[in-house]
Amino acid sequence: MKVKDGIIGLVVGDALGVPVEFSGKYEREMDPVTDMREYGSHLQPKGTWSDDSSMTIATMASIVNKNGIDYEDIMNEFINWAYDNKYTNSDDGRFDIGTTTGRSLRRYQRGTPALESGGTGERDNGNGSLMRILPLAFIQDIDYDTIEKVSSLTHAHDISRIACVLYVEIARSMLENDLEIAEHVKSSCDKIKDYYKDCPSLKKFNKIFNNDLDDVRGRTFVVGSLECVIHCLLNTDNYEDAVLKAVNFGDDTDTTAAICGGLAGIYYGYDSIPKDWIGAINKIDEVELLCEDYEAFCSEI
Numbered sequence: 001m002k003v004k005d006g007i008i009g010l011v012v013g014d015a016l017g018v019p020v021e022f023s024g025k026y027e028r029e030m031d032p033v034t035d036m037r038e039y040g041s042h043l044q045p046k047g048t049w050s051d052d053s054s055m056t057i058a059t060m061a062s063i064v065n066k067n068g069i070d071y072e073d074i075m076n077e078f079i080n081w082a083y084d085n086k087y088t089n090s091d092d093g094r095f096d097i098g099t100t101t102g103r104s105l106r107r108y109q110r111g112t113p114a115l116e117s118g119g120t121g122e123r124d125n126g127n128g129s130l131m132r133i134l135p136l137a138f139i140q141d142i143d144y145d146t147i148e149k150v151s152s153l154t155h156a157h158d159i160s161r162i163a164c165v166l167y168v169e170i171a172r173s174m175l176e177n178d179l180e181i182a183e184h185v186k187s188s189c190d191k192i193k194d195y196y197k198d199c200p201s202l203k204k205f206n207k208i209f210n211n212d213l214d215d216v217r218g219r220t221f222v223v224g225s226l227e228c229v230i231h232c233l234l235n236t237d238n239y240e241d242a243v244l245k246a247v248n249f250g251d252d253t254d255t256t257a258a259i260c261g262g263l264a265g266i267y268y269g270y271d272s273i274p275k276d277w278i279g280a281i282n283k284i285d286e287v288e289l290l291c292e293d294y295e296a297f298c299s300e301i
Helices: 002-020 025-029 053-066 071-084 099-109 134-138 143-151 158-175 183-197 200-207 222-234 239-247 253-268 275-279 284-300
Strands: none
Touching: 002 134, 002 239, 002 253, 002 275, 002 284, 053 071, 053 134, 053 253, 053 284, 071 099, 071 143, 134 143, 134 158, 134 284, 143 158, 158 183, 158 200, 158 222, 158 253, 183 200, 183 222, 200 222, 222 239, 222 253, 239 253, 239 284
16 A cells, blocks of 8 residues: 555654754764664654654545545644644644744634745745645645645745655656656656746755755755755665664754655555564554545545
8 A cells, every 4th residue: 555655654754753853963973873762852752753744644634534635624634733732642742843834824823824824935945844745646646736735835935835846746756657766756857847947946956956965964944855865765775774864864853754754665665664663653553544544535536
């Protein structure tokens, strides 16, 4: 089941990164993550996921419940997560939220329409929409405009929207074609370059287009996150090594590993994800049941 491959891959990557979020690359080189840890940065038990997984799960639940994409309902589910602790697996409830995401949700609560709530400034290009966009890759024939709109609920700048489209395009290529990872990336980049050829923000992606990814960091800037993820995928040959490499870049470890884990899960499959990592995650059975419902929705459209 391809939905489970990608979504469980994302959740596991997220949980691997939570305990060491905000640690630097040097710290990770001195003390590399090799397995699930506990406590650390957020004082959470082993297997706790963060906002990356929560917002991904919220998106899927809305789409299943509404039998399609309803932008207002997705935002309502984000509100349920942010303020009522829905879609978390921590006893403490939600323990993190991105700055741009938080501002967008507050604008929505004050009455701004869902599609006008997202941040539009140059500084509103964190990875907060990229981290939750993977479910759209499983919807057959989804168009770029819809992907952009789902990003725009919180992150509406062109840079964030293009990053989400590129990520979904890579995931979709992995779902549909039997290619090497580098070929998936290249074919997806070619489509993006053609589609957005008149958009000034496209130049921000040149390092990805040119495979100039030797000097990457696990930072929160959306293009930087995508650069790091693609570097990790291109320089490993299995799920475990890919997500650990992502975590050990340091900085925004949970999100980098979640984004990487989603693609690595699709490419290598659910069975490639270490079973003890999956087993360490509280409420993982609920996520797997949602994956089944989401797969059924995707197969019916």
